[in-house]
Amino acid sequence: QVKLQQSGAELVKPGASVKLSCKTSGYTFSTSYMSWFKQIPGQSIEWIGMIYAGDGGTGYNQKFKGKATLTVDTSSSTAYMDLSSLTTEDSAVYFCARNSYAHGYVMDAWGQGASVTVSS
Amino acid sequence: DIVMTQGALPNPVPSGESVSITCRSSKSLLYSDGKTYLNWYLQRPGQSPQLLIYWMSTRASGVSDRFSGSGSGTDFTLKISGVEAEDVGVYYCQQGLEFPYTFGAGTKLELK
Numbered sequence: 001q002v003k004l005q006q007s008g009a010e011l012v013k014p015g016a017s018v019k020l021s022c023k024t025s026g027y028t029f030s031t032s033y034m035s036w037f038k039q040i041p042g043q044s045i046e047w048i049g050m051i052y053a054g055d056g057g058t059g060y061n062q063k064f065k066g067k068a069t070l071t072v073d074t075s076s077s078t079a080y081m082d083l084s085s086l087t088t089e090d091s092a093v094y095f096c097a098r099n100s101y102a103h104g105y106v107m108d109a110w111g112q113g114a115s116v117t118v119s120s
Numbered sequence: 121d122i123v124m125t126q127g128a129l130p131n132p133v134p135s136g137e138s139v140s141i142t143c144r145s146s147k148s149l150l151y152s153d154g155k156t157y158l159n160w161y162l163q164r165p166g167q168s169p170q171l172l173i174y175w176m177s178t179r180a181s182g183v184s185d186r187f188s189g190s191g192s193g194t195d196f197t198l199k200i201s202g203v204e205a206e207d208v209g210v211y212y213c214q215q216g217l218e219f220p221y222t223f224g225a226g227t228k229l230e231l232k
Contacts, residue, residue, distance in 0.1 A: 035221070044212065044223050044224065044225050044226050045169065045212060045214075045223045046223070047219075047220050047221035047222065047223075050219075059219050061219070061220035061221075062220070063220070095168055095169070097168075097169075103174050103175070103178075104155060104157055104174060104175060104216055105216055106159050106171060106174040106175075106180075106216055107159075107161075107169070107171060107214075108171050108174075108180060108181075110168040110169055110170070111168060112167075112168055113168050
């Protein structure tokens with residue numbers, strides 16, 4: 001079955017960067033799409049961007065341009081998101097989710113989430 | 121950006137009752153392919169979101185037929201027929217028509 005396993009919780013200092021991973025299994029990663037999301041506990045969900053594993057092509061939410069960078073490693077079926085110049089406003093849970101090309105790019109499988117806490 | 125606005129539920133809801141959650145988009149989500157790009161998700165407490173409905177009315181694989189979606193190009197409804205304990209959580213509508221994808225604020229379902 002489709003699985004998305006995210007990396008663990010991170011505690012980072014302001015100004016630092018962090019790289020989150022999302023390791024996939026159970027489907028053909030190399031021709032798939034992946035989105036990333038931000039959710040502050042108790043709040044709604046924000047779409048950060050999407051990446052196509054076939055060629056690394058990306059689309060970003062303007063709000064997160066310069067903050068998030070999406071990449072993939074097809075040899076390990078893993079997607080990554082780099083978050084840079086972190087501030088306390090970046091403290092949140094981040095999710096990866098597969099976009100189903102066959103169903104209008106709907107997010108049909110999600111990772112368990114990774115908590116990022118930015119604190120000095 | 122497309123703004124998604126969700127309605128509230130009269131919580132707590134008695135088990136077995138049917139409820140409807142509303143969602144409105146600031147732009148029509150009907151695309152030229154005839155499909156309406158409106159999706160529904162459930163996020164149970166402490167879990168990641170789970171897809172329930174896509175293309176406004178198509179149930180995702182494995183989703184109970186107690187869940188049904190309907191609507192027009194801008195006004196949408198998720199109906200839960202006979203709520204059960206496992207339905208507790210926050211329901212989100214999301215537009216998949218254009219970037220950036222956007223979500224509603226969420227509608228919380230609590231059981232009596």
